[in-house]
Amino acid sequence: MKILVVVPEFLPLDQIKAAVSTISSDLDVRNDTNFERSDAEILIVTTFTPVNAELLKKMPRLRFVQVASIGYDNVDLNAMKGNGIIVSNIPTASADSVAEHALSMVLSLLKDQRFLDSEIRSGRWPKITRSTDLMGKTFGIVGMGSIGRALASRLLPFKTAIIYYDIKRMSEAEEEEYGATYVDLNRLLSDADIVSVHVPLTETTRHLFNKSKFDLMKDGSIFINTSRGEVVVEKDLIEAIKKKGLRAGLDVFETEPPDPKSELLKLDNTILSPHIAGVTIESQMRFFKETIANVMRYMQGYEPNFRVA
Amino acid sequence: MKGYKIFGNVLRDLKLSPVLGNPGTTELPMLRDISNYVLTLHDGIAVGMADGIALWTRKPVLVNLHTDLGLGNAMAFLMTAARNHSPLIVTAGQQDQRHLAYEPLLSGNLTEMADNFAKYRTEVRKPDDIAYEIRKAYQIAEEPPRSPVFLSFPMDVMEAEGSYVYEDVARSTHNVMDEDDVIAVANAINDAKNPAVIFGSEIDEFDAFSEAMAFAEKLGCPVYSEPLGNRSSYPSDDPHYAGELYPAAALVDLDLMQYDLLLFIGSDLTLYPYTTDLILPGKRKIVIGLNNRRMIGETYRANPKIFLARILDLVHRKCNFRRSRDYMKLTDAVRDKKKMGQKYVSYRISKYFSDFTMVDEAISVSETLRHYFGYRPNGYFTARSGQIGWALPASLGIAMYNPKVVTVVGDGSLMYSIQALWTAKHYGIPLKLIVLENGGYNILRSYAMSYFPEISDAEYLRPEMDIESIVSSYGIDVRIADAELKELEWLRSGSDQKALIVKMDRSIPSMF
Ligand SMILES: Cc1ncc(C[n+]2csc(CCOP(=O)(O)OP(=O)(O)O)c2C)c(N)n1
Numbered sequence: 001m002k003i004l005v006v007v008p009e010f011l012p013l014d015q016i017k018a019a020v021s022t023i024s025s026d027l028d029v030r031n032d033t034n035f036e037r038s039d040a041e042i043l044i045v046t047t048f049t050p051v052n053a054e055l056l057k058k059m060p061r062l063r064f065v066q067v068a069s070i071g072y073d074n075v076d077l078n079a080m081k082g083n084g085i086i087v088s089n090i091p092t093a094s095a096d097s098v099a100e101h102a103l104s105m106v107l108s109l110l111k112d113q114r115f116l117d118s119e120i121r122s123g124r125w126p127k128i129t130r131s132t133d134l135m136g137k138t139f140g141i142v143g144m145g146s147i148g149r150a151l152a153s154r155l156l157p158f159k160t161a162i163i164y165y166d167i168k169r170m171s172e173a174e175e176e177e178y179g180a181t182y183v184d185l186n187r188l189l190s191d192a193d194i195v196s197v198h199v200p201l202t203e204t205t206r207h208l209f210n211k212s213k214f215d216l217m218k219d220g221s222i223f224i225n226t227s228r229g230e231v232v233v234e235k236d237l238i239e240a241i242k243k244k245g246l247r248a249g250l251d252v253f254e255t256e257p258p259d260p261k262s263e264l265l266k267l268d269n270t271i272l273s274p275h276i277a278g279v280t281i282e283s284q285m286r287f288f289k290e291t292i293a294n295v296m297r298y299m300q301g302y303e304p305n306f307r308v309a
Numbered sequence: 310m311k312g313y314k315i316f317g318n319v320l321r322d323l324k325l326s327p328v329l330g331n332p333g334t335t336e337l338p339m340l341r342d343i344s345n346y347v348l349t350l351h352d353g354i355a356v357g358m359a360d361g362i363a364l365w366t367r368k369p370v371l372v373n374l375h376t377d378l379g380l381g382n383a384m385a386f387l388m389t390a391a392r393n394h395s396p397l398i399v400t401a402g403q404q405d406q407r408h409l410a411y412e413p414l415l416s417g418n419l420t421e422m423a424d425n426f427a428k429y430r431t432e433v434r435k436p437d438d439i440a441y442e443i444r445k446a447y448q449i450a451e452e453p454p455r456s457p458v459f460l461s462f463p464m465d466v467m468e469a470e471g472s473y474v475y476e477d478v479a480r481s482t483h484n485v486m487d488e489d490d491v492i493a494v495a496n497a498i499n500d501a502k503n504p505a506v507i508f509g510s511e512i513d514e515f516d517a518f519s520e521a522m523a524f525a526e527k528l529g530c531p532v533y534s535e536p537l538g539n540r541s542s543y544p545s546d547d548p549h550y551a552g553e554l555y556p557a558a559a560l561v562d563l564d565l566m567q568y569d570l571l572l573f574i575g576s577d578l579t580l581y582p583y584t585t586d587l588i589l590p591g592k593r594k595i596v597i598g599l600n601n602r603r604m605i606g607e608t609y610r611a612n613p614k615i616f617l618a619r620i621l622d623l624v625h626r627k628c629n630f631r632r633s634r635d636y637m638k639l640t641d642a643v644r645d646k647k648k649m650g651q652k653y654v655s656y657r658i659s660k661y662f663s664d665f666t667m668v669d670e671a672i673s674v675s676e677t678l679r680h681y682f683g684y685r686p687n688g689y690f691t692a693r694s695g696q697i698g699w700a701l702p703a704s705l706g707i708a709m710y711n712p713k714v715v716t717v718v719g720d721g722s723l724m725y726s727i728q729a730l731w732t733a734k735h736y737g738i739p740l741k742l743i744v745l746e747n748g749g750y751n752i753l754r755s756y757a758m759s760y761f762p763e764i765s766d767a768e769y770l771r772p773e774m775d776i777e778s779i780v781s782s783y784g785i786d787v788r789i790a791d792a793e794l795k796e797l798e799w800l801r802s803g804s805d806q807k808a809l810i811v812k813m814d815r816s817i818p819s820m821f
Binding site for chain 2: 136157159160161162163175176177178179181191
């Protein structure tokens with residue numbers, strides 16, 4: 001069975017090739033989709049490769065698209081469905097890594113680590129600190145999917161209160177498992193000391209966090225986004241950081257990488273990372289394994305897991 | 310008509326039924342015309358049950374005790390009833406007057422014994438006085454501040470001939486209020502910059518919840534509840550509710566520091582550990598109610614219900630207080646689950662029994678339990694005196710009128726009136742008992758840790774016993790709770806007698 005793997009340049013091509021070749025020798029690994037035609041039946045991609053009707057035209061034999069990440073907004077699901085193509089994502093593999101990343105940003109902001117680190121490097125030895133505890137704070141999670149849940153379960157030992165919003169409320173038993181109280185989004189934004197966003201990018205979440213939402217947030221509260229840059233209106237966030245003393249931890253941006261002239265890069269009370277929350281040495285291995293396992297499932301004639309189309 | 314017939318008639322006419330008691334020789338004469346008698350196996354349990362009934366029904370209840378011995382045995386319960394403002398008519402037999410001079414067995418100065426906790430007490434001398442004294446006692450007990458009264462009946466009075474004429478008692482609603490007082494208080498409120506309200510048990514006693522809420526809404530100011538009240542004072546889920554005051558003067562001062570006028574409405578200040586002599590020095594304090602002890606502030610005598618209704622239109626909005634929602638409750642409870650801690654146990658009990666009345670003697674867990682369960686009308690009762698062994702009898706009294714009662718007691722407290730289980734089983738009174746087993750007197754160990762750490766582990770603070778066997782020996786269905794506390798569902802159902810033992814976290818809570 002022919003497999004085409006398209007991975008962005010920054011990923012280790014050889015390693016991927018070696019891993020995937022364990023399941024098939026009829027394999028093509030590339031960095032782009034600038035080909036005339038491919039007869040592959042299986043396509044493995046990351047979120048960085050658009051999979052749309054145009055690509056389909058070049059891949060007449062395509063039956064199964066495996067996106068090797070949680071997000072799959074690069075895939076035009078309607079086009080796939082229209083052609084009877086199965087699409088799967090890998091919903092679990094990086095949830096823990098993203099949750100840890102979000103938590104590290106929160107702690108880093110609460111403990112004022114950027115400032116303290118730079119003070120020492122500048123030859124100073126500050127005696128006072130704006131550092132505060134996570135304990136006792138109200139932590140708001142927007143989106144209680146696998147990442148939101150992984151985060152909630154890590155928060156319990158920190159002795160925070162946990163509130164969450166999701167379009168689908170968890171069962172009572174689940175809420176009791178995570179100790180999380182359901183509130184609507186506006187309530188969450190106004191009551192939380194920390195807001196961490198874990199929603200997929202959809203038409204309803206696009207630019208969900210705009211001025212009117214930031215206005216609801218407490219002065220000096222923390223906003224973490226490790227989901228998708230487009231769920232935030234970046235200029236509104238920048239304004240809230242400047243006007244309300246909001247602090248932000250951002251792994252994702254409206255355009256990636258952000259414009260070097262963006263004001264975001266000049267603000268003090270932010271901490272940034274390059275859309276990498278889910279990428280750790282361990283999570284990459286898990287992605288490989290889960291991706292390979294799911295593709296094997298398909299090749300052996302079973303229904304693949306994690307179907308989204 | 311013989312004295313005992315007069316006694317029977319007046320009790321029936323005043324609807325003083327049932328009679329709760331434990332009899333001796335001296336009471337046999339007076340019980341011959343009593344039909345609805347509930348036997349308790351300790352004199353105090355009769356008073357405790359009557360206390361429960363009086364709290365629930367807000368009406369006088371008659372208890373019959375065995376001369377000085379029974380009265381002596383019941384003394385702590387009588388003291389609690391007095392603090393709880395329960396209108397009990399406590400009666401006892403007395404030796405035959407004709408040989409009292411010889412101080413025979415079962416004779417004693419009963420009225421003097423009752424002096425501390427009965428606001429009226431007398432010994433009836435002749436049959437003609439029986440009905441008269443009971444009617445008088447009934448009305449005095451009912452007159453706020455409600456409290457027990459005591460009547461002693463020599464044996465011979467029940468045998469002698471007298472006459473009985475039916476006469477009713479006043480059925481007053483005690484709508485006491487002075488118009489000038491209301492205006493004076495309204496002016497004080499309108500002149501204040503930053504007032505706060507402290508509601509207390511009288512709000513529930515006089516059924517004034519909706520008036521209290523309307524007043525808080527109008528004023529917009531924070532509402533506290535009195536420390537160590539014996540019943541609900543304000544709905545804890547209302548956004549104006551700022552919490553419960555601590556029973557220590559210094560902590561009350563701290564909590565109320567920011568206000569310039571403190572309105573104690575239907576509330577009192579019950580203190581526990583000594584912290585400082587002065588309470589709220591220099592602050593204007595206005596106290597309104599029928600029970601308060603006039604210890605602090607300018608005291609106005611008024612029924613809080615009609616006072617609050619009347620003053621509503623006379624006061625202006627003063628603050629915009631809204632408490633933030635307490636999200637920590639659930640998170641704390643979940644975190645506490647592994648060690649079967651106070652918060653988890655309280656959370657689960659409160660959830661399963663949210664539509665029940667709680668009788669609380671959880672002692673070191675009480676504050677947490679109240680925090681999770683909350684206050685609502687006729688929804689929460691405890692002893693204002695700090696007596697232990699009260700909750701089980703009191704809850705049985707309530708359960709005779711309302712089967713939806715959950716009783717939460719510490720393993721130490723359980724043993725003070727354990728034989729109340731016999732009465733529950735024998736008379737088929739619904740019982741849903743939760744015993745919190747932490748292996749000792751944790752509240753005392755906690756106090757010791759703060760002040761006398763060398764005895765915090767003392768053997769005499771850690772009595773342990775086989776509670777399951779003890780309770781089941783009364784024919785009560787007993788279960789031990791699992792980690793999920795799922796048996797609460799079992800406990801909740803039905804109306805027979807059940808007990809659930811919760812093996813709790815044994816760590817000692819810190820007190821101060
Ligand atoms: C009649 C009476 N005797 C003694 C006391 C003193 N006392 C107060 S609390 C307590 C122990 C309560 O133990 P338990 O019910 O197990 O509750 P815990 O403190 O362990 O929470 C004692 C002995 C009292 N309050 N009343």
